[in-house]
Amino acid sequence: MSRLEIQLPGLHLKNPIMPASGCFGFGKEYAQFYDLSLLGAIMIKATTAEPRFGNPTPRVAETTSGMLNAIGLQNPGLEKVLENELPWLSQYDVPIIANVAGSQVEDYVHVAREISKAPNVHALELNISCPNVKTGGIAFGTIPEVAAELTKKVKDVSEVPVYVKLSPNVANIVDMAKAIEQAGADGLTMINTLIGMRIDLKTGRPVLANRTGGLSGPAIKPVAIRMIYEVSQAVSIPIIGMGGVQSAEDVLEYFFAGASAVAVGTANFVDPFVCPTIIDELPQLLDELGIDHISECIGRSWGKNAKTVNYSS
């Protein structure tokens, strides 16, 4: 077994590195830079039942060591994703994690049922944490009972394991995670973006047409690490960590905090080769730290009484 291989519900990852949803489209753009089969998995752009155009521009604004985005879940809709995007991706030897979004429960259930039938979709990522749409999205991700109810309904119809993407924009992330675990989720992905705003001094107006946007990038990494550290010790399901990852060191920090795999988001925009570069660098970093297998890193920061971790599908 390769020292980077990780086994998670539904996912046999040859390495624990995957592009995060919304930062990689449906893969085509990055396929011109490298072989997508190198990746551990791909989290594709959020898919909704119907096509969405998304928000007016400007949709992005830069911040100190981060960026705000308010794309608004632009996507071609379930039918086109099933017809075009997923079959195109099937030429690569890489499991797909389909990000599922909607504005009402029925939408989520419908998309989850249909997209989970696609042969290369090995897991779902339930998007209850998008801060940039007026209805749905984060509305499902801020009240534990509501999130749990949706998780149950999606679990009932999904043919593959369901991971739920947590929003950091909540009062108590541990309560949220526990409610979702009890509802039957197979794993968690965290964190989605933090809600933020930038104001242009010349116009006196918010830079983003949507006014607010989701903050991502290195600026949010400490928030994600703290939340994963807390949640991973309170639940028994695995966590795919994300937020500002741009190096092999960042990946191990996430593992030490309690993540079992890591997604790379904003860094793809800065360096299109960042995912394969991190995958290349991980073995040497493990050598330097005297670690045989990357799974030994999971929860290493928890302390003496930490539980042992052994997830399998």
Add this chain to the structure above:
Amino acid sequence: MIKKELMRVISQQSIAENIFELTLQGDLVQEIKEPGQFVHLKVTSSTDPLLRRPISIANIDKRENQFTMIYRSEGLGTRVLSEKRPGETVDVLGPLGNGFPLDAVSEGQTALLVGGGIGVPPLYELSQQLVDKGVKVIHVLGFQSLSAVFYQEKFSLLGDTYIATVDGSYGEKGFVTDVIKKYGLSFDTLYSCGPTPMLRAIESEYADKNVYISLEERMGCGVGACFACVCHTAADPTGFSYKKVCSDGPVFKVGEVVL
């Protein structure tokens, strides 16, 4: 093919108020296909500023493996870029996007090149390539004021060049469209790059002509993955069809997308 390369700074100089001319050298130059393509620059290896900066290409010298950019220093990223000195390197991703179609005008015909402010630079490489092809070029270049004017002499060597300034401190007072009308400039093909209000004015005036415009929009990835720089298509102005400025553009035929 899109490359990522640490390119070497050959020269950098200020050519107008807050306007810099930067020449870089590297193999990526050989990949540039058309005038109007752009590059995406990472000006520092640190995380602030984090994102790349899209900048247009003003001059290509394949023999010397060099290209030149002209940009305005107006934020942290371009300010850091303006401090780069010869021998230092810049992380360049490119060439990106689709440029101006040279075959939209034939030898012996007339092309009108209309630029506004920091939209002027890509027209310089375009003009040179059109002249090489035997096309007659006319330039109408708009700037805020005298202090912002650059490359007038270089453009004048290629063809008639009219300058307009918003405040009237140099050339004609007013907008580029006023100049075109005042001098009754006629053309077979019009190429334009500049602020969106200028492009809108050109679109409403010359919608029935052979016109190509280069758009500017805030970008994330620059390669079509992040959906930051999306615009509606004119055929479906409120629907779901779209074009990405970075990878479908930045040059579009007038009337193709909603400005």
